[in-house]
Amino acid sequence: MTTISAVHIPLEERSAQTRMASPSRFGDKAFELLTLTMALAVVVLIILIGWQLWNGSSLAIKKFGFRFLTTSTWDPVAEQFGALPFIYGTLVSSLIALLIAVPLSIATAAYLTELAPLWIRQPLVSLIEMLAAIPSVILGLWGIFVMIPWLREYPFPLLKRFFGWTPFFTGPIYGPSMLAGGIIIAVMILPIITSVSREILRSVPNLQREAAYALGATRWEATRIAVLSYAKKGLFGAVILGLGRALGETMAVTMVIGNTPQIAASLFQPGYTLASVLANEFTEATTDMYVQALFEIGFVLLGITILVNLLAQLLLRTIRTTSATRAVQ
Amino acid sequence: MHFERAHNHTWRKIKSTLASTVAFVSAILVIAPLALVFLHLLVNGAGSVNWDFFTKLPAPVGATGGGMVNAIVGSLELLALAGAIGIPVGVLGGVYLAEYGSTRVNLILRFLADVLNGVPSITWGVVVYGLVVLRFKGFSAYAGGLALSLIMIPLILRTTEEVVLLVPNGYREAALALGVSRWKTIVHIVMKTASKGIITGILLALARVGGETAPLLFTAFGNRFWNHSLSQPIAALPLQIFTYAISPYDDWHRQAWAGALVLVTGVFCVNVIVRLLTQGRSASVV
Numbered sequence: 001m002t003t004i005s006a007v008h009i010p011l012e013e014r015s016a017q018t019r020m021a022s023p024s025r026f027g028d029k030a031f032e033l034l035t036l037t038m039a040l041a042v043v044v045l046i047i048l049i050g051w052q053l054w055n056g057s058s059l060a061i062k063k064f065g066f067r068f069l070t071t072s073t074w075d076p077v078a079e080q081f082g083a084l085p086f087i088y089g090t091l092v093s094s095l096i097a098l099l100i101a102v103p104l105s106i107a108t109a110a111y112l113t114e115l116a117p118l119w120i121r122q123p124l125v126s127l128i129e130m131l132a133a134i135p136s137v138i139l140g141l142w143g144i145f146v147m148i149p150w151l152r153e154y155p156f157p158l159l160k161r162f163f164g165w166t167p168f169f170t171g172p173i174y175g176p177s178m179l180a181g182g183i184i185i186a187v188m189i190l191p192i193i194t195s196v197s198r199e200i201l202r203s204v205p206n207l208q209r210e211a212a213y214a215l216g217a218t219r220w221e222a223t224r225i226a227v228l229s230y231a232k233k234g235l236f237g238a239v240i241l242g243l244g245r246a247l248g249e250t251m252a253v254t255m256v257i258g259n260t261p262q263i264a265a266s267l268f269q270p271g272y273t274l275a276s277v278l279a280n281e282f283t284e285a286t287t288d289m290y291v292q293a294l295f296e297i298g299f300v301l302l303g304i305t306i307l308v309n310l311l312a313q314l315l316l317r318t319i320r321t322t323s324a325t326r327a328v329q
Numbered sequence: 330m331h332f333e334r335a336h337n338h339t340w341r342k343i344k345s346t347l348a349s350t351v352a353f354v355s356a357i358l359v360i361a362p363l364a365l366v367f368l369h370l371l372v373n374g375a376g377s378v379n380w381d382f383f384t385k386l387p388a389p390v391g392a393t394g395g396g397m398v399n400a401i402v403g404s405l406e407l408l409a410l411a412g413a414i415g416i417p418v419g420v421l422g423g424v425y426l427a428e429y430g431s432t433r434v435n436l437i438l439r440f441l442a443d444v445l446n447g448v449p450s451i452t453w454g455v456v457v458y459g460l461v462v463l464r465f466k467g468f469s470a471y472a473g474g475l476a477l478s479l480i481m482i483p484l485i486l487r488t489t490e491e492v493v494l495l496v497p498n499g500y501r502e503a504a505l506a507l508g509v510s511r512w513k514t515i516v517h518i519v520m521k522t523a524s525k526g527i528i529t530g531i532l533l534a535l536a537r538v539g540g541e542t543a544p545l546l547f548t549a550f551g552n553r554f555w556n557h558s559l560s561q562p563i564a565a566l567p568l569q570i571f572t573y574a575i576s577p578y579d580d581w582h583r584q585a586w587a588g589a590l591v592l593v594t595g596v597f598c599v600n601v602i603v604r605l606l607t608q609g610r611s612a613s614v615v
Contacts, residue, residue, distance in 0.1 A: 027513070028510055028512050031515070031516075032429050032512070035421045035422065035425035035429060036429065038418045038419075038420075038421035038422035038425065039423075039426055039486070040422075040438075041422055042441040042445055043438070045479060045482065046444065048456065049448065049452065049453075049456050055459070056455075104355045104358055104359055107355035108356040108359045111349070111356045112356070115348070115349045115352050116352075124356055126604070127360045127363060128359060128360060130597065133537075133540075134363070134366060134596075135592060135593070136540070136542065136543070137542040137567045137589075138540070138570070138589045138593055139366065140571070140574065141585055144575075145369075145373070145574075145582065146369050187362045218341050218344070218345035219345050220347075220348035220349065221341070241447075248447075248449025248450070248451070248452070250542075250543040251542045251543055251567075251571065255571075255575065275449055278451050278455060279543055282454075282458065282547045283546065283547050283550070298451075298455040301452060302449075305447060306444060306447070309444055309447035312447075313440065313443055
C-alpha cells in the first residue's frame with residue numbers, strides 16, 4: 001500500500017516535503033542544543049563559584065591551614081588571619097534571628113492556613129510578600145536611624161535590668177550590637193520562613209483536619225494535633241531554609257552589628273559576621289595575602305550556606321513527596 | 330460529672346480562642362516592620378524627594394544639596410546589562426527543563442538551581458571580583474552587571490520552568506499534529522501561551538536584583554559622577570544609599586532616606602504590576 005501511494009505522489013510535492021523536513025529537523029536539533037547549553041549554565045555556575053573561591057584563597061589555605069578557622073587574630077598589617085570571630089558572629093546572629101523568627105513565622109503560617117477568617121488571608125499574604133521585597137540596604141538604613149536608637153532607649157535597658165544576671169545581657173549598651181544584628185536578620189527571614197511554612201501547611205491533606213474535627217477537636221486542637229505535628233518535618237525544612245538565608249544576609253547586618261572582630265558573651269557587644277567582613281574590607285585589601293584571606297572567608301561562607309541549603313532541600317523534598325503520596329492513599 | 334465535662338469543654342474553647350489570638354498577634358508582629366519601615370521612609374524621605382534629587386549629581390563632599398540622578402541612571406544601566414545576560418540564559422534554560430530534559434537530568438539541574446538560589450549575594454560579588462575585576466584591573470559597570478545577572482539566572486530559570494510546565498499538553502499536540510516543527514511549537518505556541526508567567530518571573534528577578542547592594546560593592550564600586558564608559562566604575566541607587574547611610578553627614582542621611590523611598594517605590598511598583606499580571610494568583614517569594 002505505502003509503496004503504491006508513494007509512487008503516486010507528484011514529483012514537485014515530494015521535493016517540497018523533503019525541503020521542508022530537513023531544515024526543520026536541523027532547527028529542532030539547534031534549538032534543543034541552544035536551550036541545553038543555557039540550562040547547563042547552572043552547572044557551570046556551581047563549578048565557577050567553587051573554583052574561583054578555592055583558587056583565590058589557595059595561598060591562604062596553604063599558609064594558615066586549619067588555624068584559619070580556629071584562631072581569632074585578624075591583623076592585616078601583621079598578615080595574621082583567623083576567622084573565628086566572624087564564624088562565631090555569623091552563627092550567633094543567625095541563632096538569635098531564628099529564636100525570634102521561627103515562633104512568629106510558624107504561628108503566622110498556622111494563622112494564615114488554619115485559624116484566620118478567610119477574608120483576611122490573601123491581604124496578609126500580600127503584605128508578607130511586600131516585606132520580602134524590601135531591599136536589605138533599606139532595612140539597614142531603618143535599623144541605623146530608627147531601630148537602634150529605640151532599642152537603646154527601651155528594650156535593652158529592660159533586658160539588662162531583668163536578665164543582667166546572665167552573661168548575655170551585661171556590660172555597656174552601645175546600640176550597634178550582636179543583638180541588633182540578630183533582630184534585623186530576623187526581620188529579613190520572617191517572610192521566607194512564613195511563606196514556605198504556609199505552603200507546607202497547605203499541603204497537609206484535608207482528611208487530617210476532618211478526622212480531628214470528627215473526634216470533636218476544637219480549631220486549635222485540630223491545628224496542633226492534625227496539622228502542625230503532621231507537617232513537623234516540612235516545617236523543620238522551612239526553618240533550615242531560613243537559616244541558610246540568615247547566614248548569608250549581608251547589608252542590613254553590616255549596618256547594625258557594629259563590625260568589631262571579637263568573641264564576647266554579652267549580646268550588647270558589637271560583633272562581626274563573615275558576610276560583613278567581606279562587604280567592609282574587600283575594597284580596602286591591599287596585600288595579596290589579605291585578599292587571599294578574604295577569598296577564604298568567602299569560601300567558608302559558601303561552604304556553610306551550601307551545606308545548610310542542601311539539608312533544607314532534602315527535608316523539603318521528602319515532605320513534598322510523602323505528603324503527596326499519603327494524600328493519594 | 331456532667332458539670333465537669335461542660336467545664337472542660339469551655340476551657341478547651343477558651344484555649345482555642347487564646348491560641349488564635351496569639352497567632353493573630355504573631356501575624357501583626359510579622360507585618361509590623363513593613364508598616365514601620367514604610368512610615369519612616371515617608372516621614373524622613375518624602376521631604377527630600379524633589380526635582381534636584383532626580384536631575385542633579387551628588388554635591389561635593391561637605392556641600393549640601395545635589396541629587397542622585399547618576400545613581401538612578403546607573404542602576405537602570407546595570408539592570409539592562411544584567412538582563413541582557415540573565416534573561417536569555419534563564420528563560421531558555423527553563424524551557425529546556427520543561428520541554429526536553431529527562432527526569433533524572435531535570436532533577437539534578439533543578440536541584441543545582443535551588444542551591445544557587447541559596448548562595449549569599451555577596452558571594453557573587455567576590456566571584457566576579459576574582460573573575461573580572463582582578464583580571465581586567467579595575468571596577469566596571471560590566472562587572473556589576475555580570476554579578477547581578479548571575480543572581481538572576483537561577484531565579485528566572487526556575488520560574489520559567491514552572492510556568493511552561495503549566496501549558497496544557499493539548500496545545501503542543503495540536504501544533505505538532507499540524508506539522509509544525511517542535512522548536513516552532515515551543516517558541517510560538519508554548520512560550521507564547523506562558524509569556525505572562527515568564528514576564529512575571531523576569532520582572533520579579535529584576536526587582537530583586539535592582540535592590541541588591543552586596544554584589545555591587547566591589548564590582549560596580551559606585552561613582553559620584555556620570556559613568557562615561559561601561560568599563561569604568563558606575564553608581565547604583567542601593568550603593569549610594571549605603572554610602573550615605575554610614576557617612577557622618579546629616580545632609581547625606583537625608584538623601585539616603587530619599588533614595589530609599591525612590592528605590593522602594595520602584596520595587597513595589599514592579600510587584601504591583603506582577604500582581605495585576607497574575608490577577609490574584611499569589612506570586613511566590615521563594
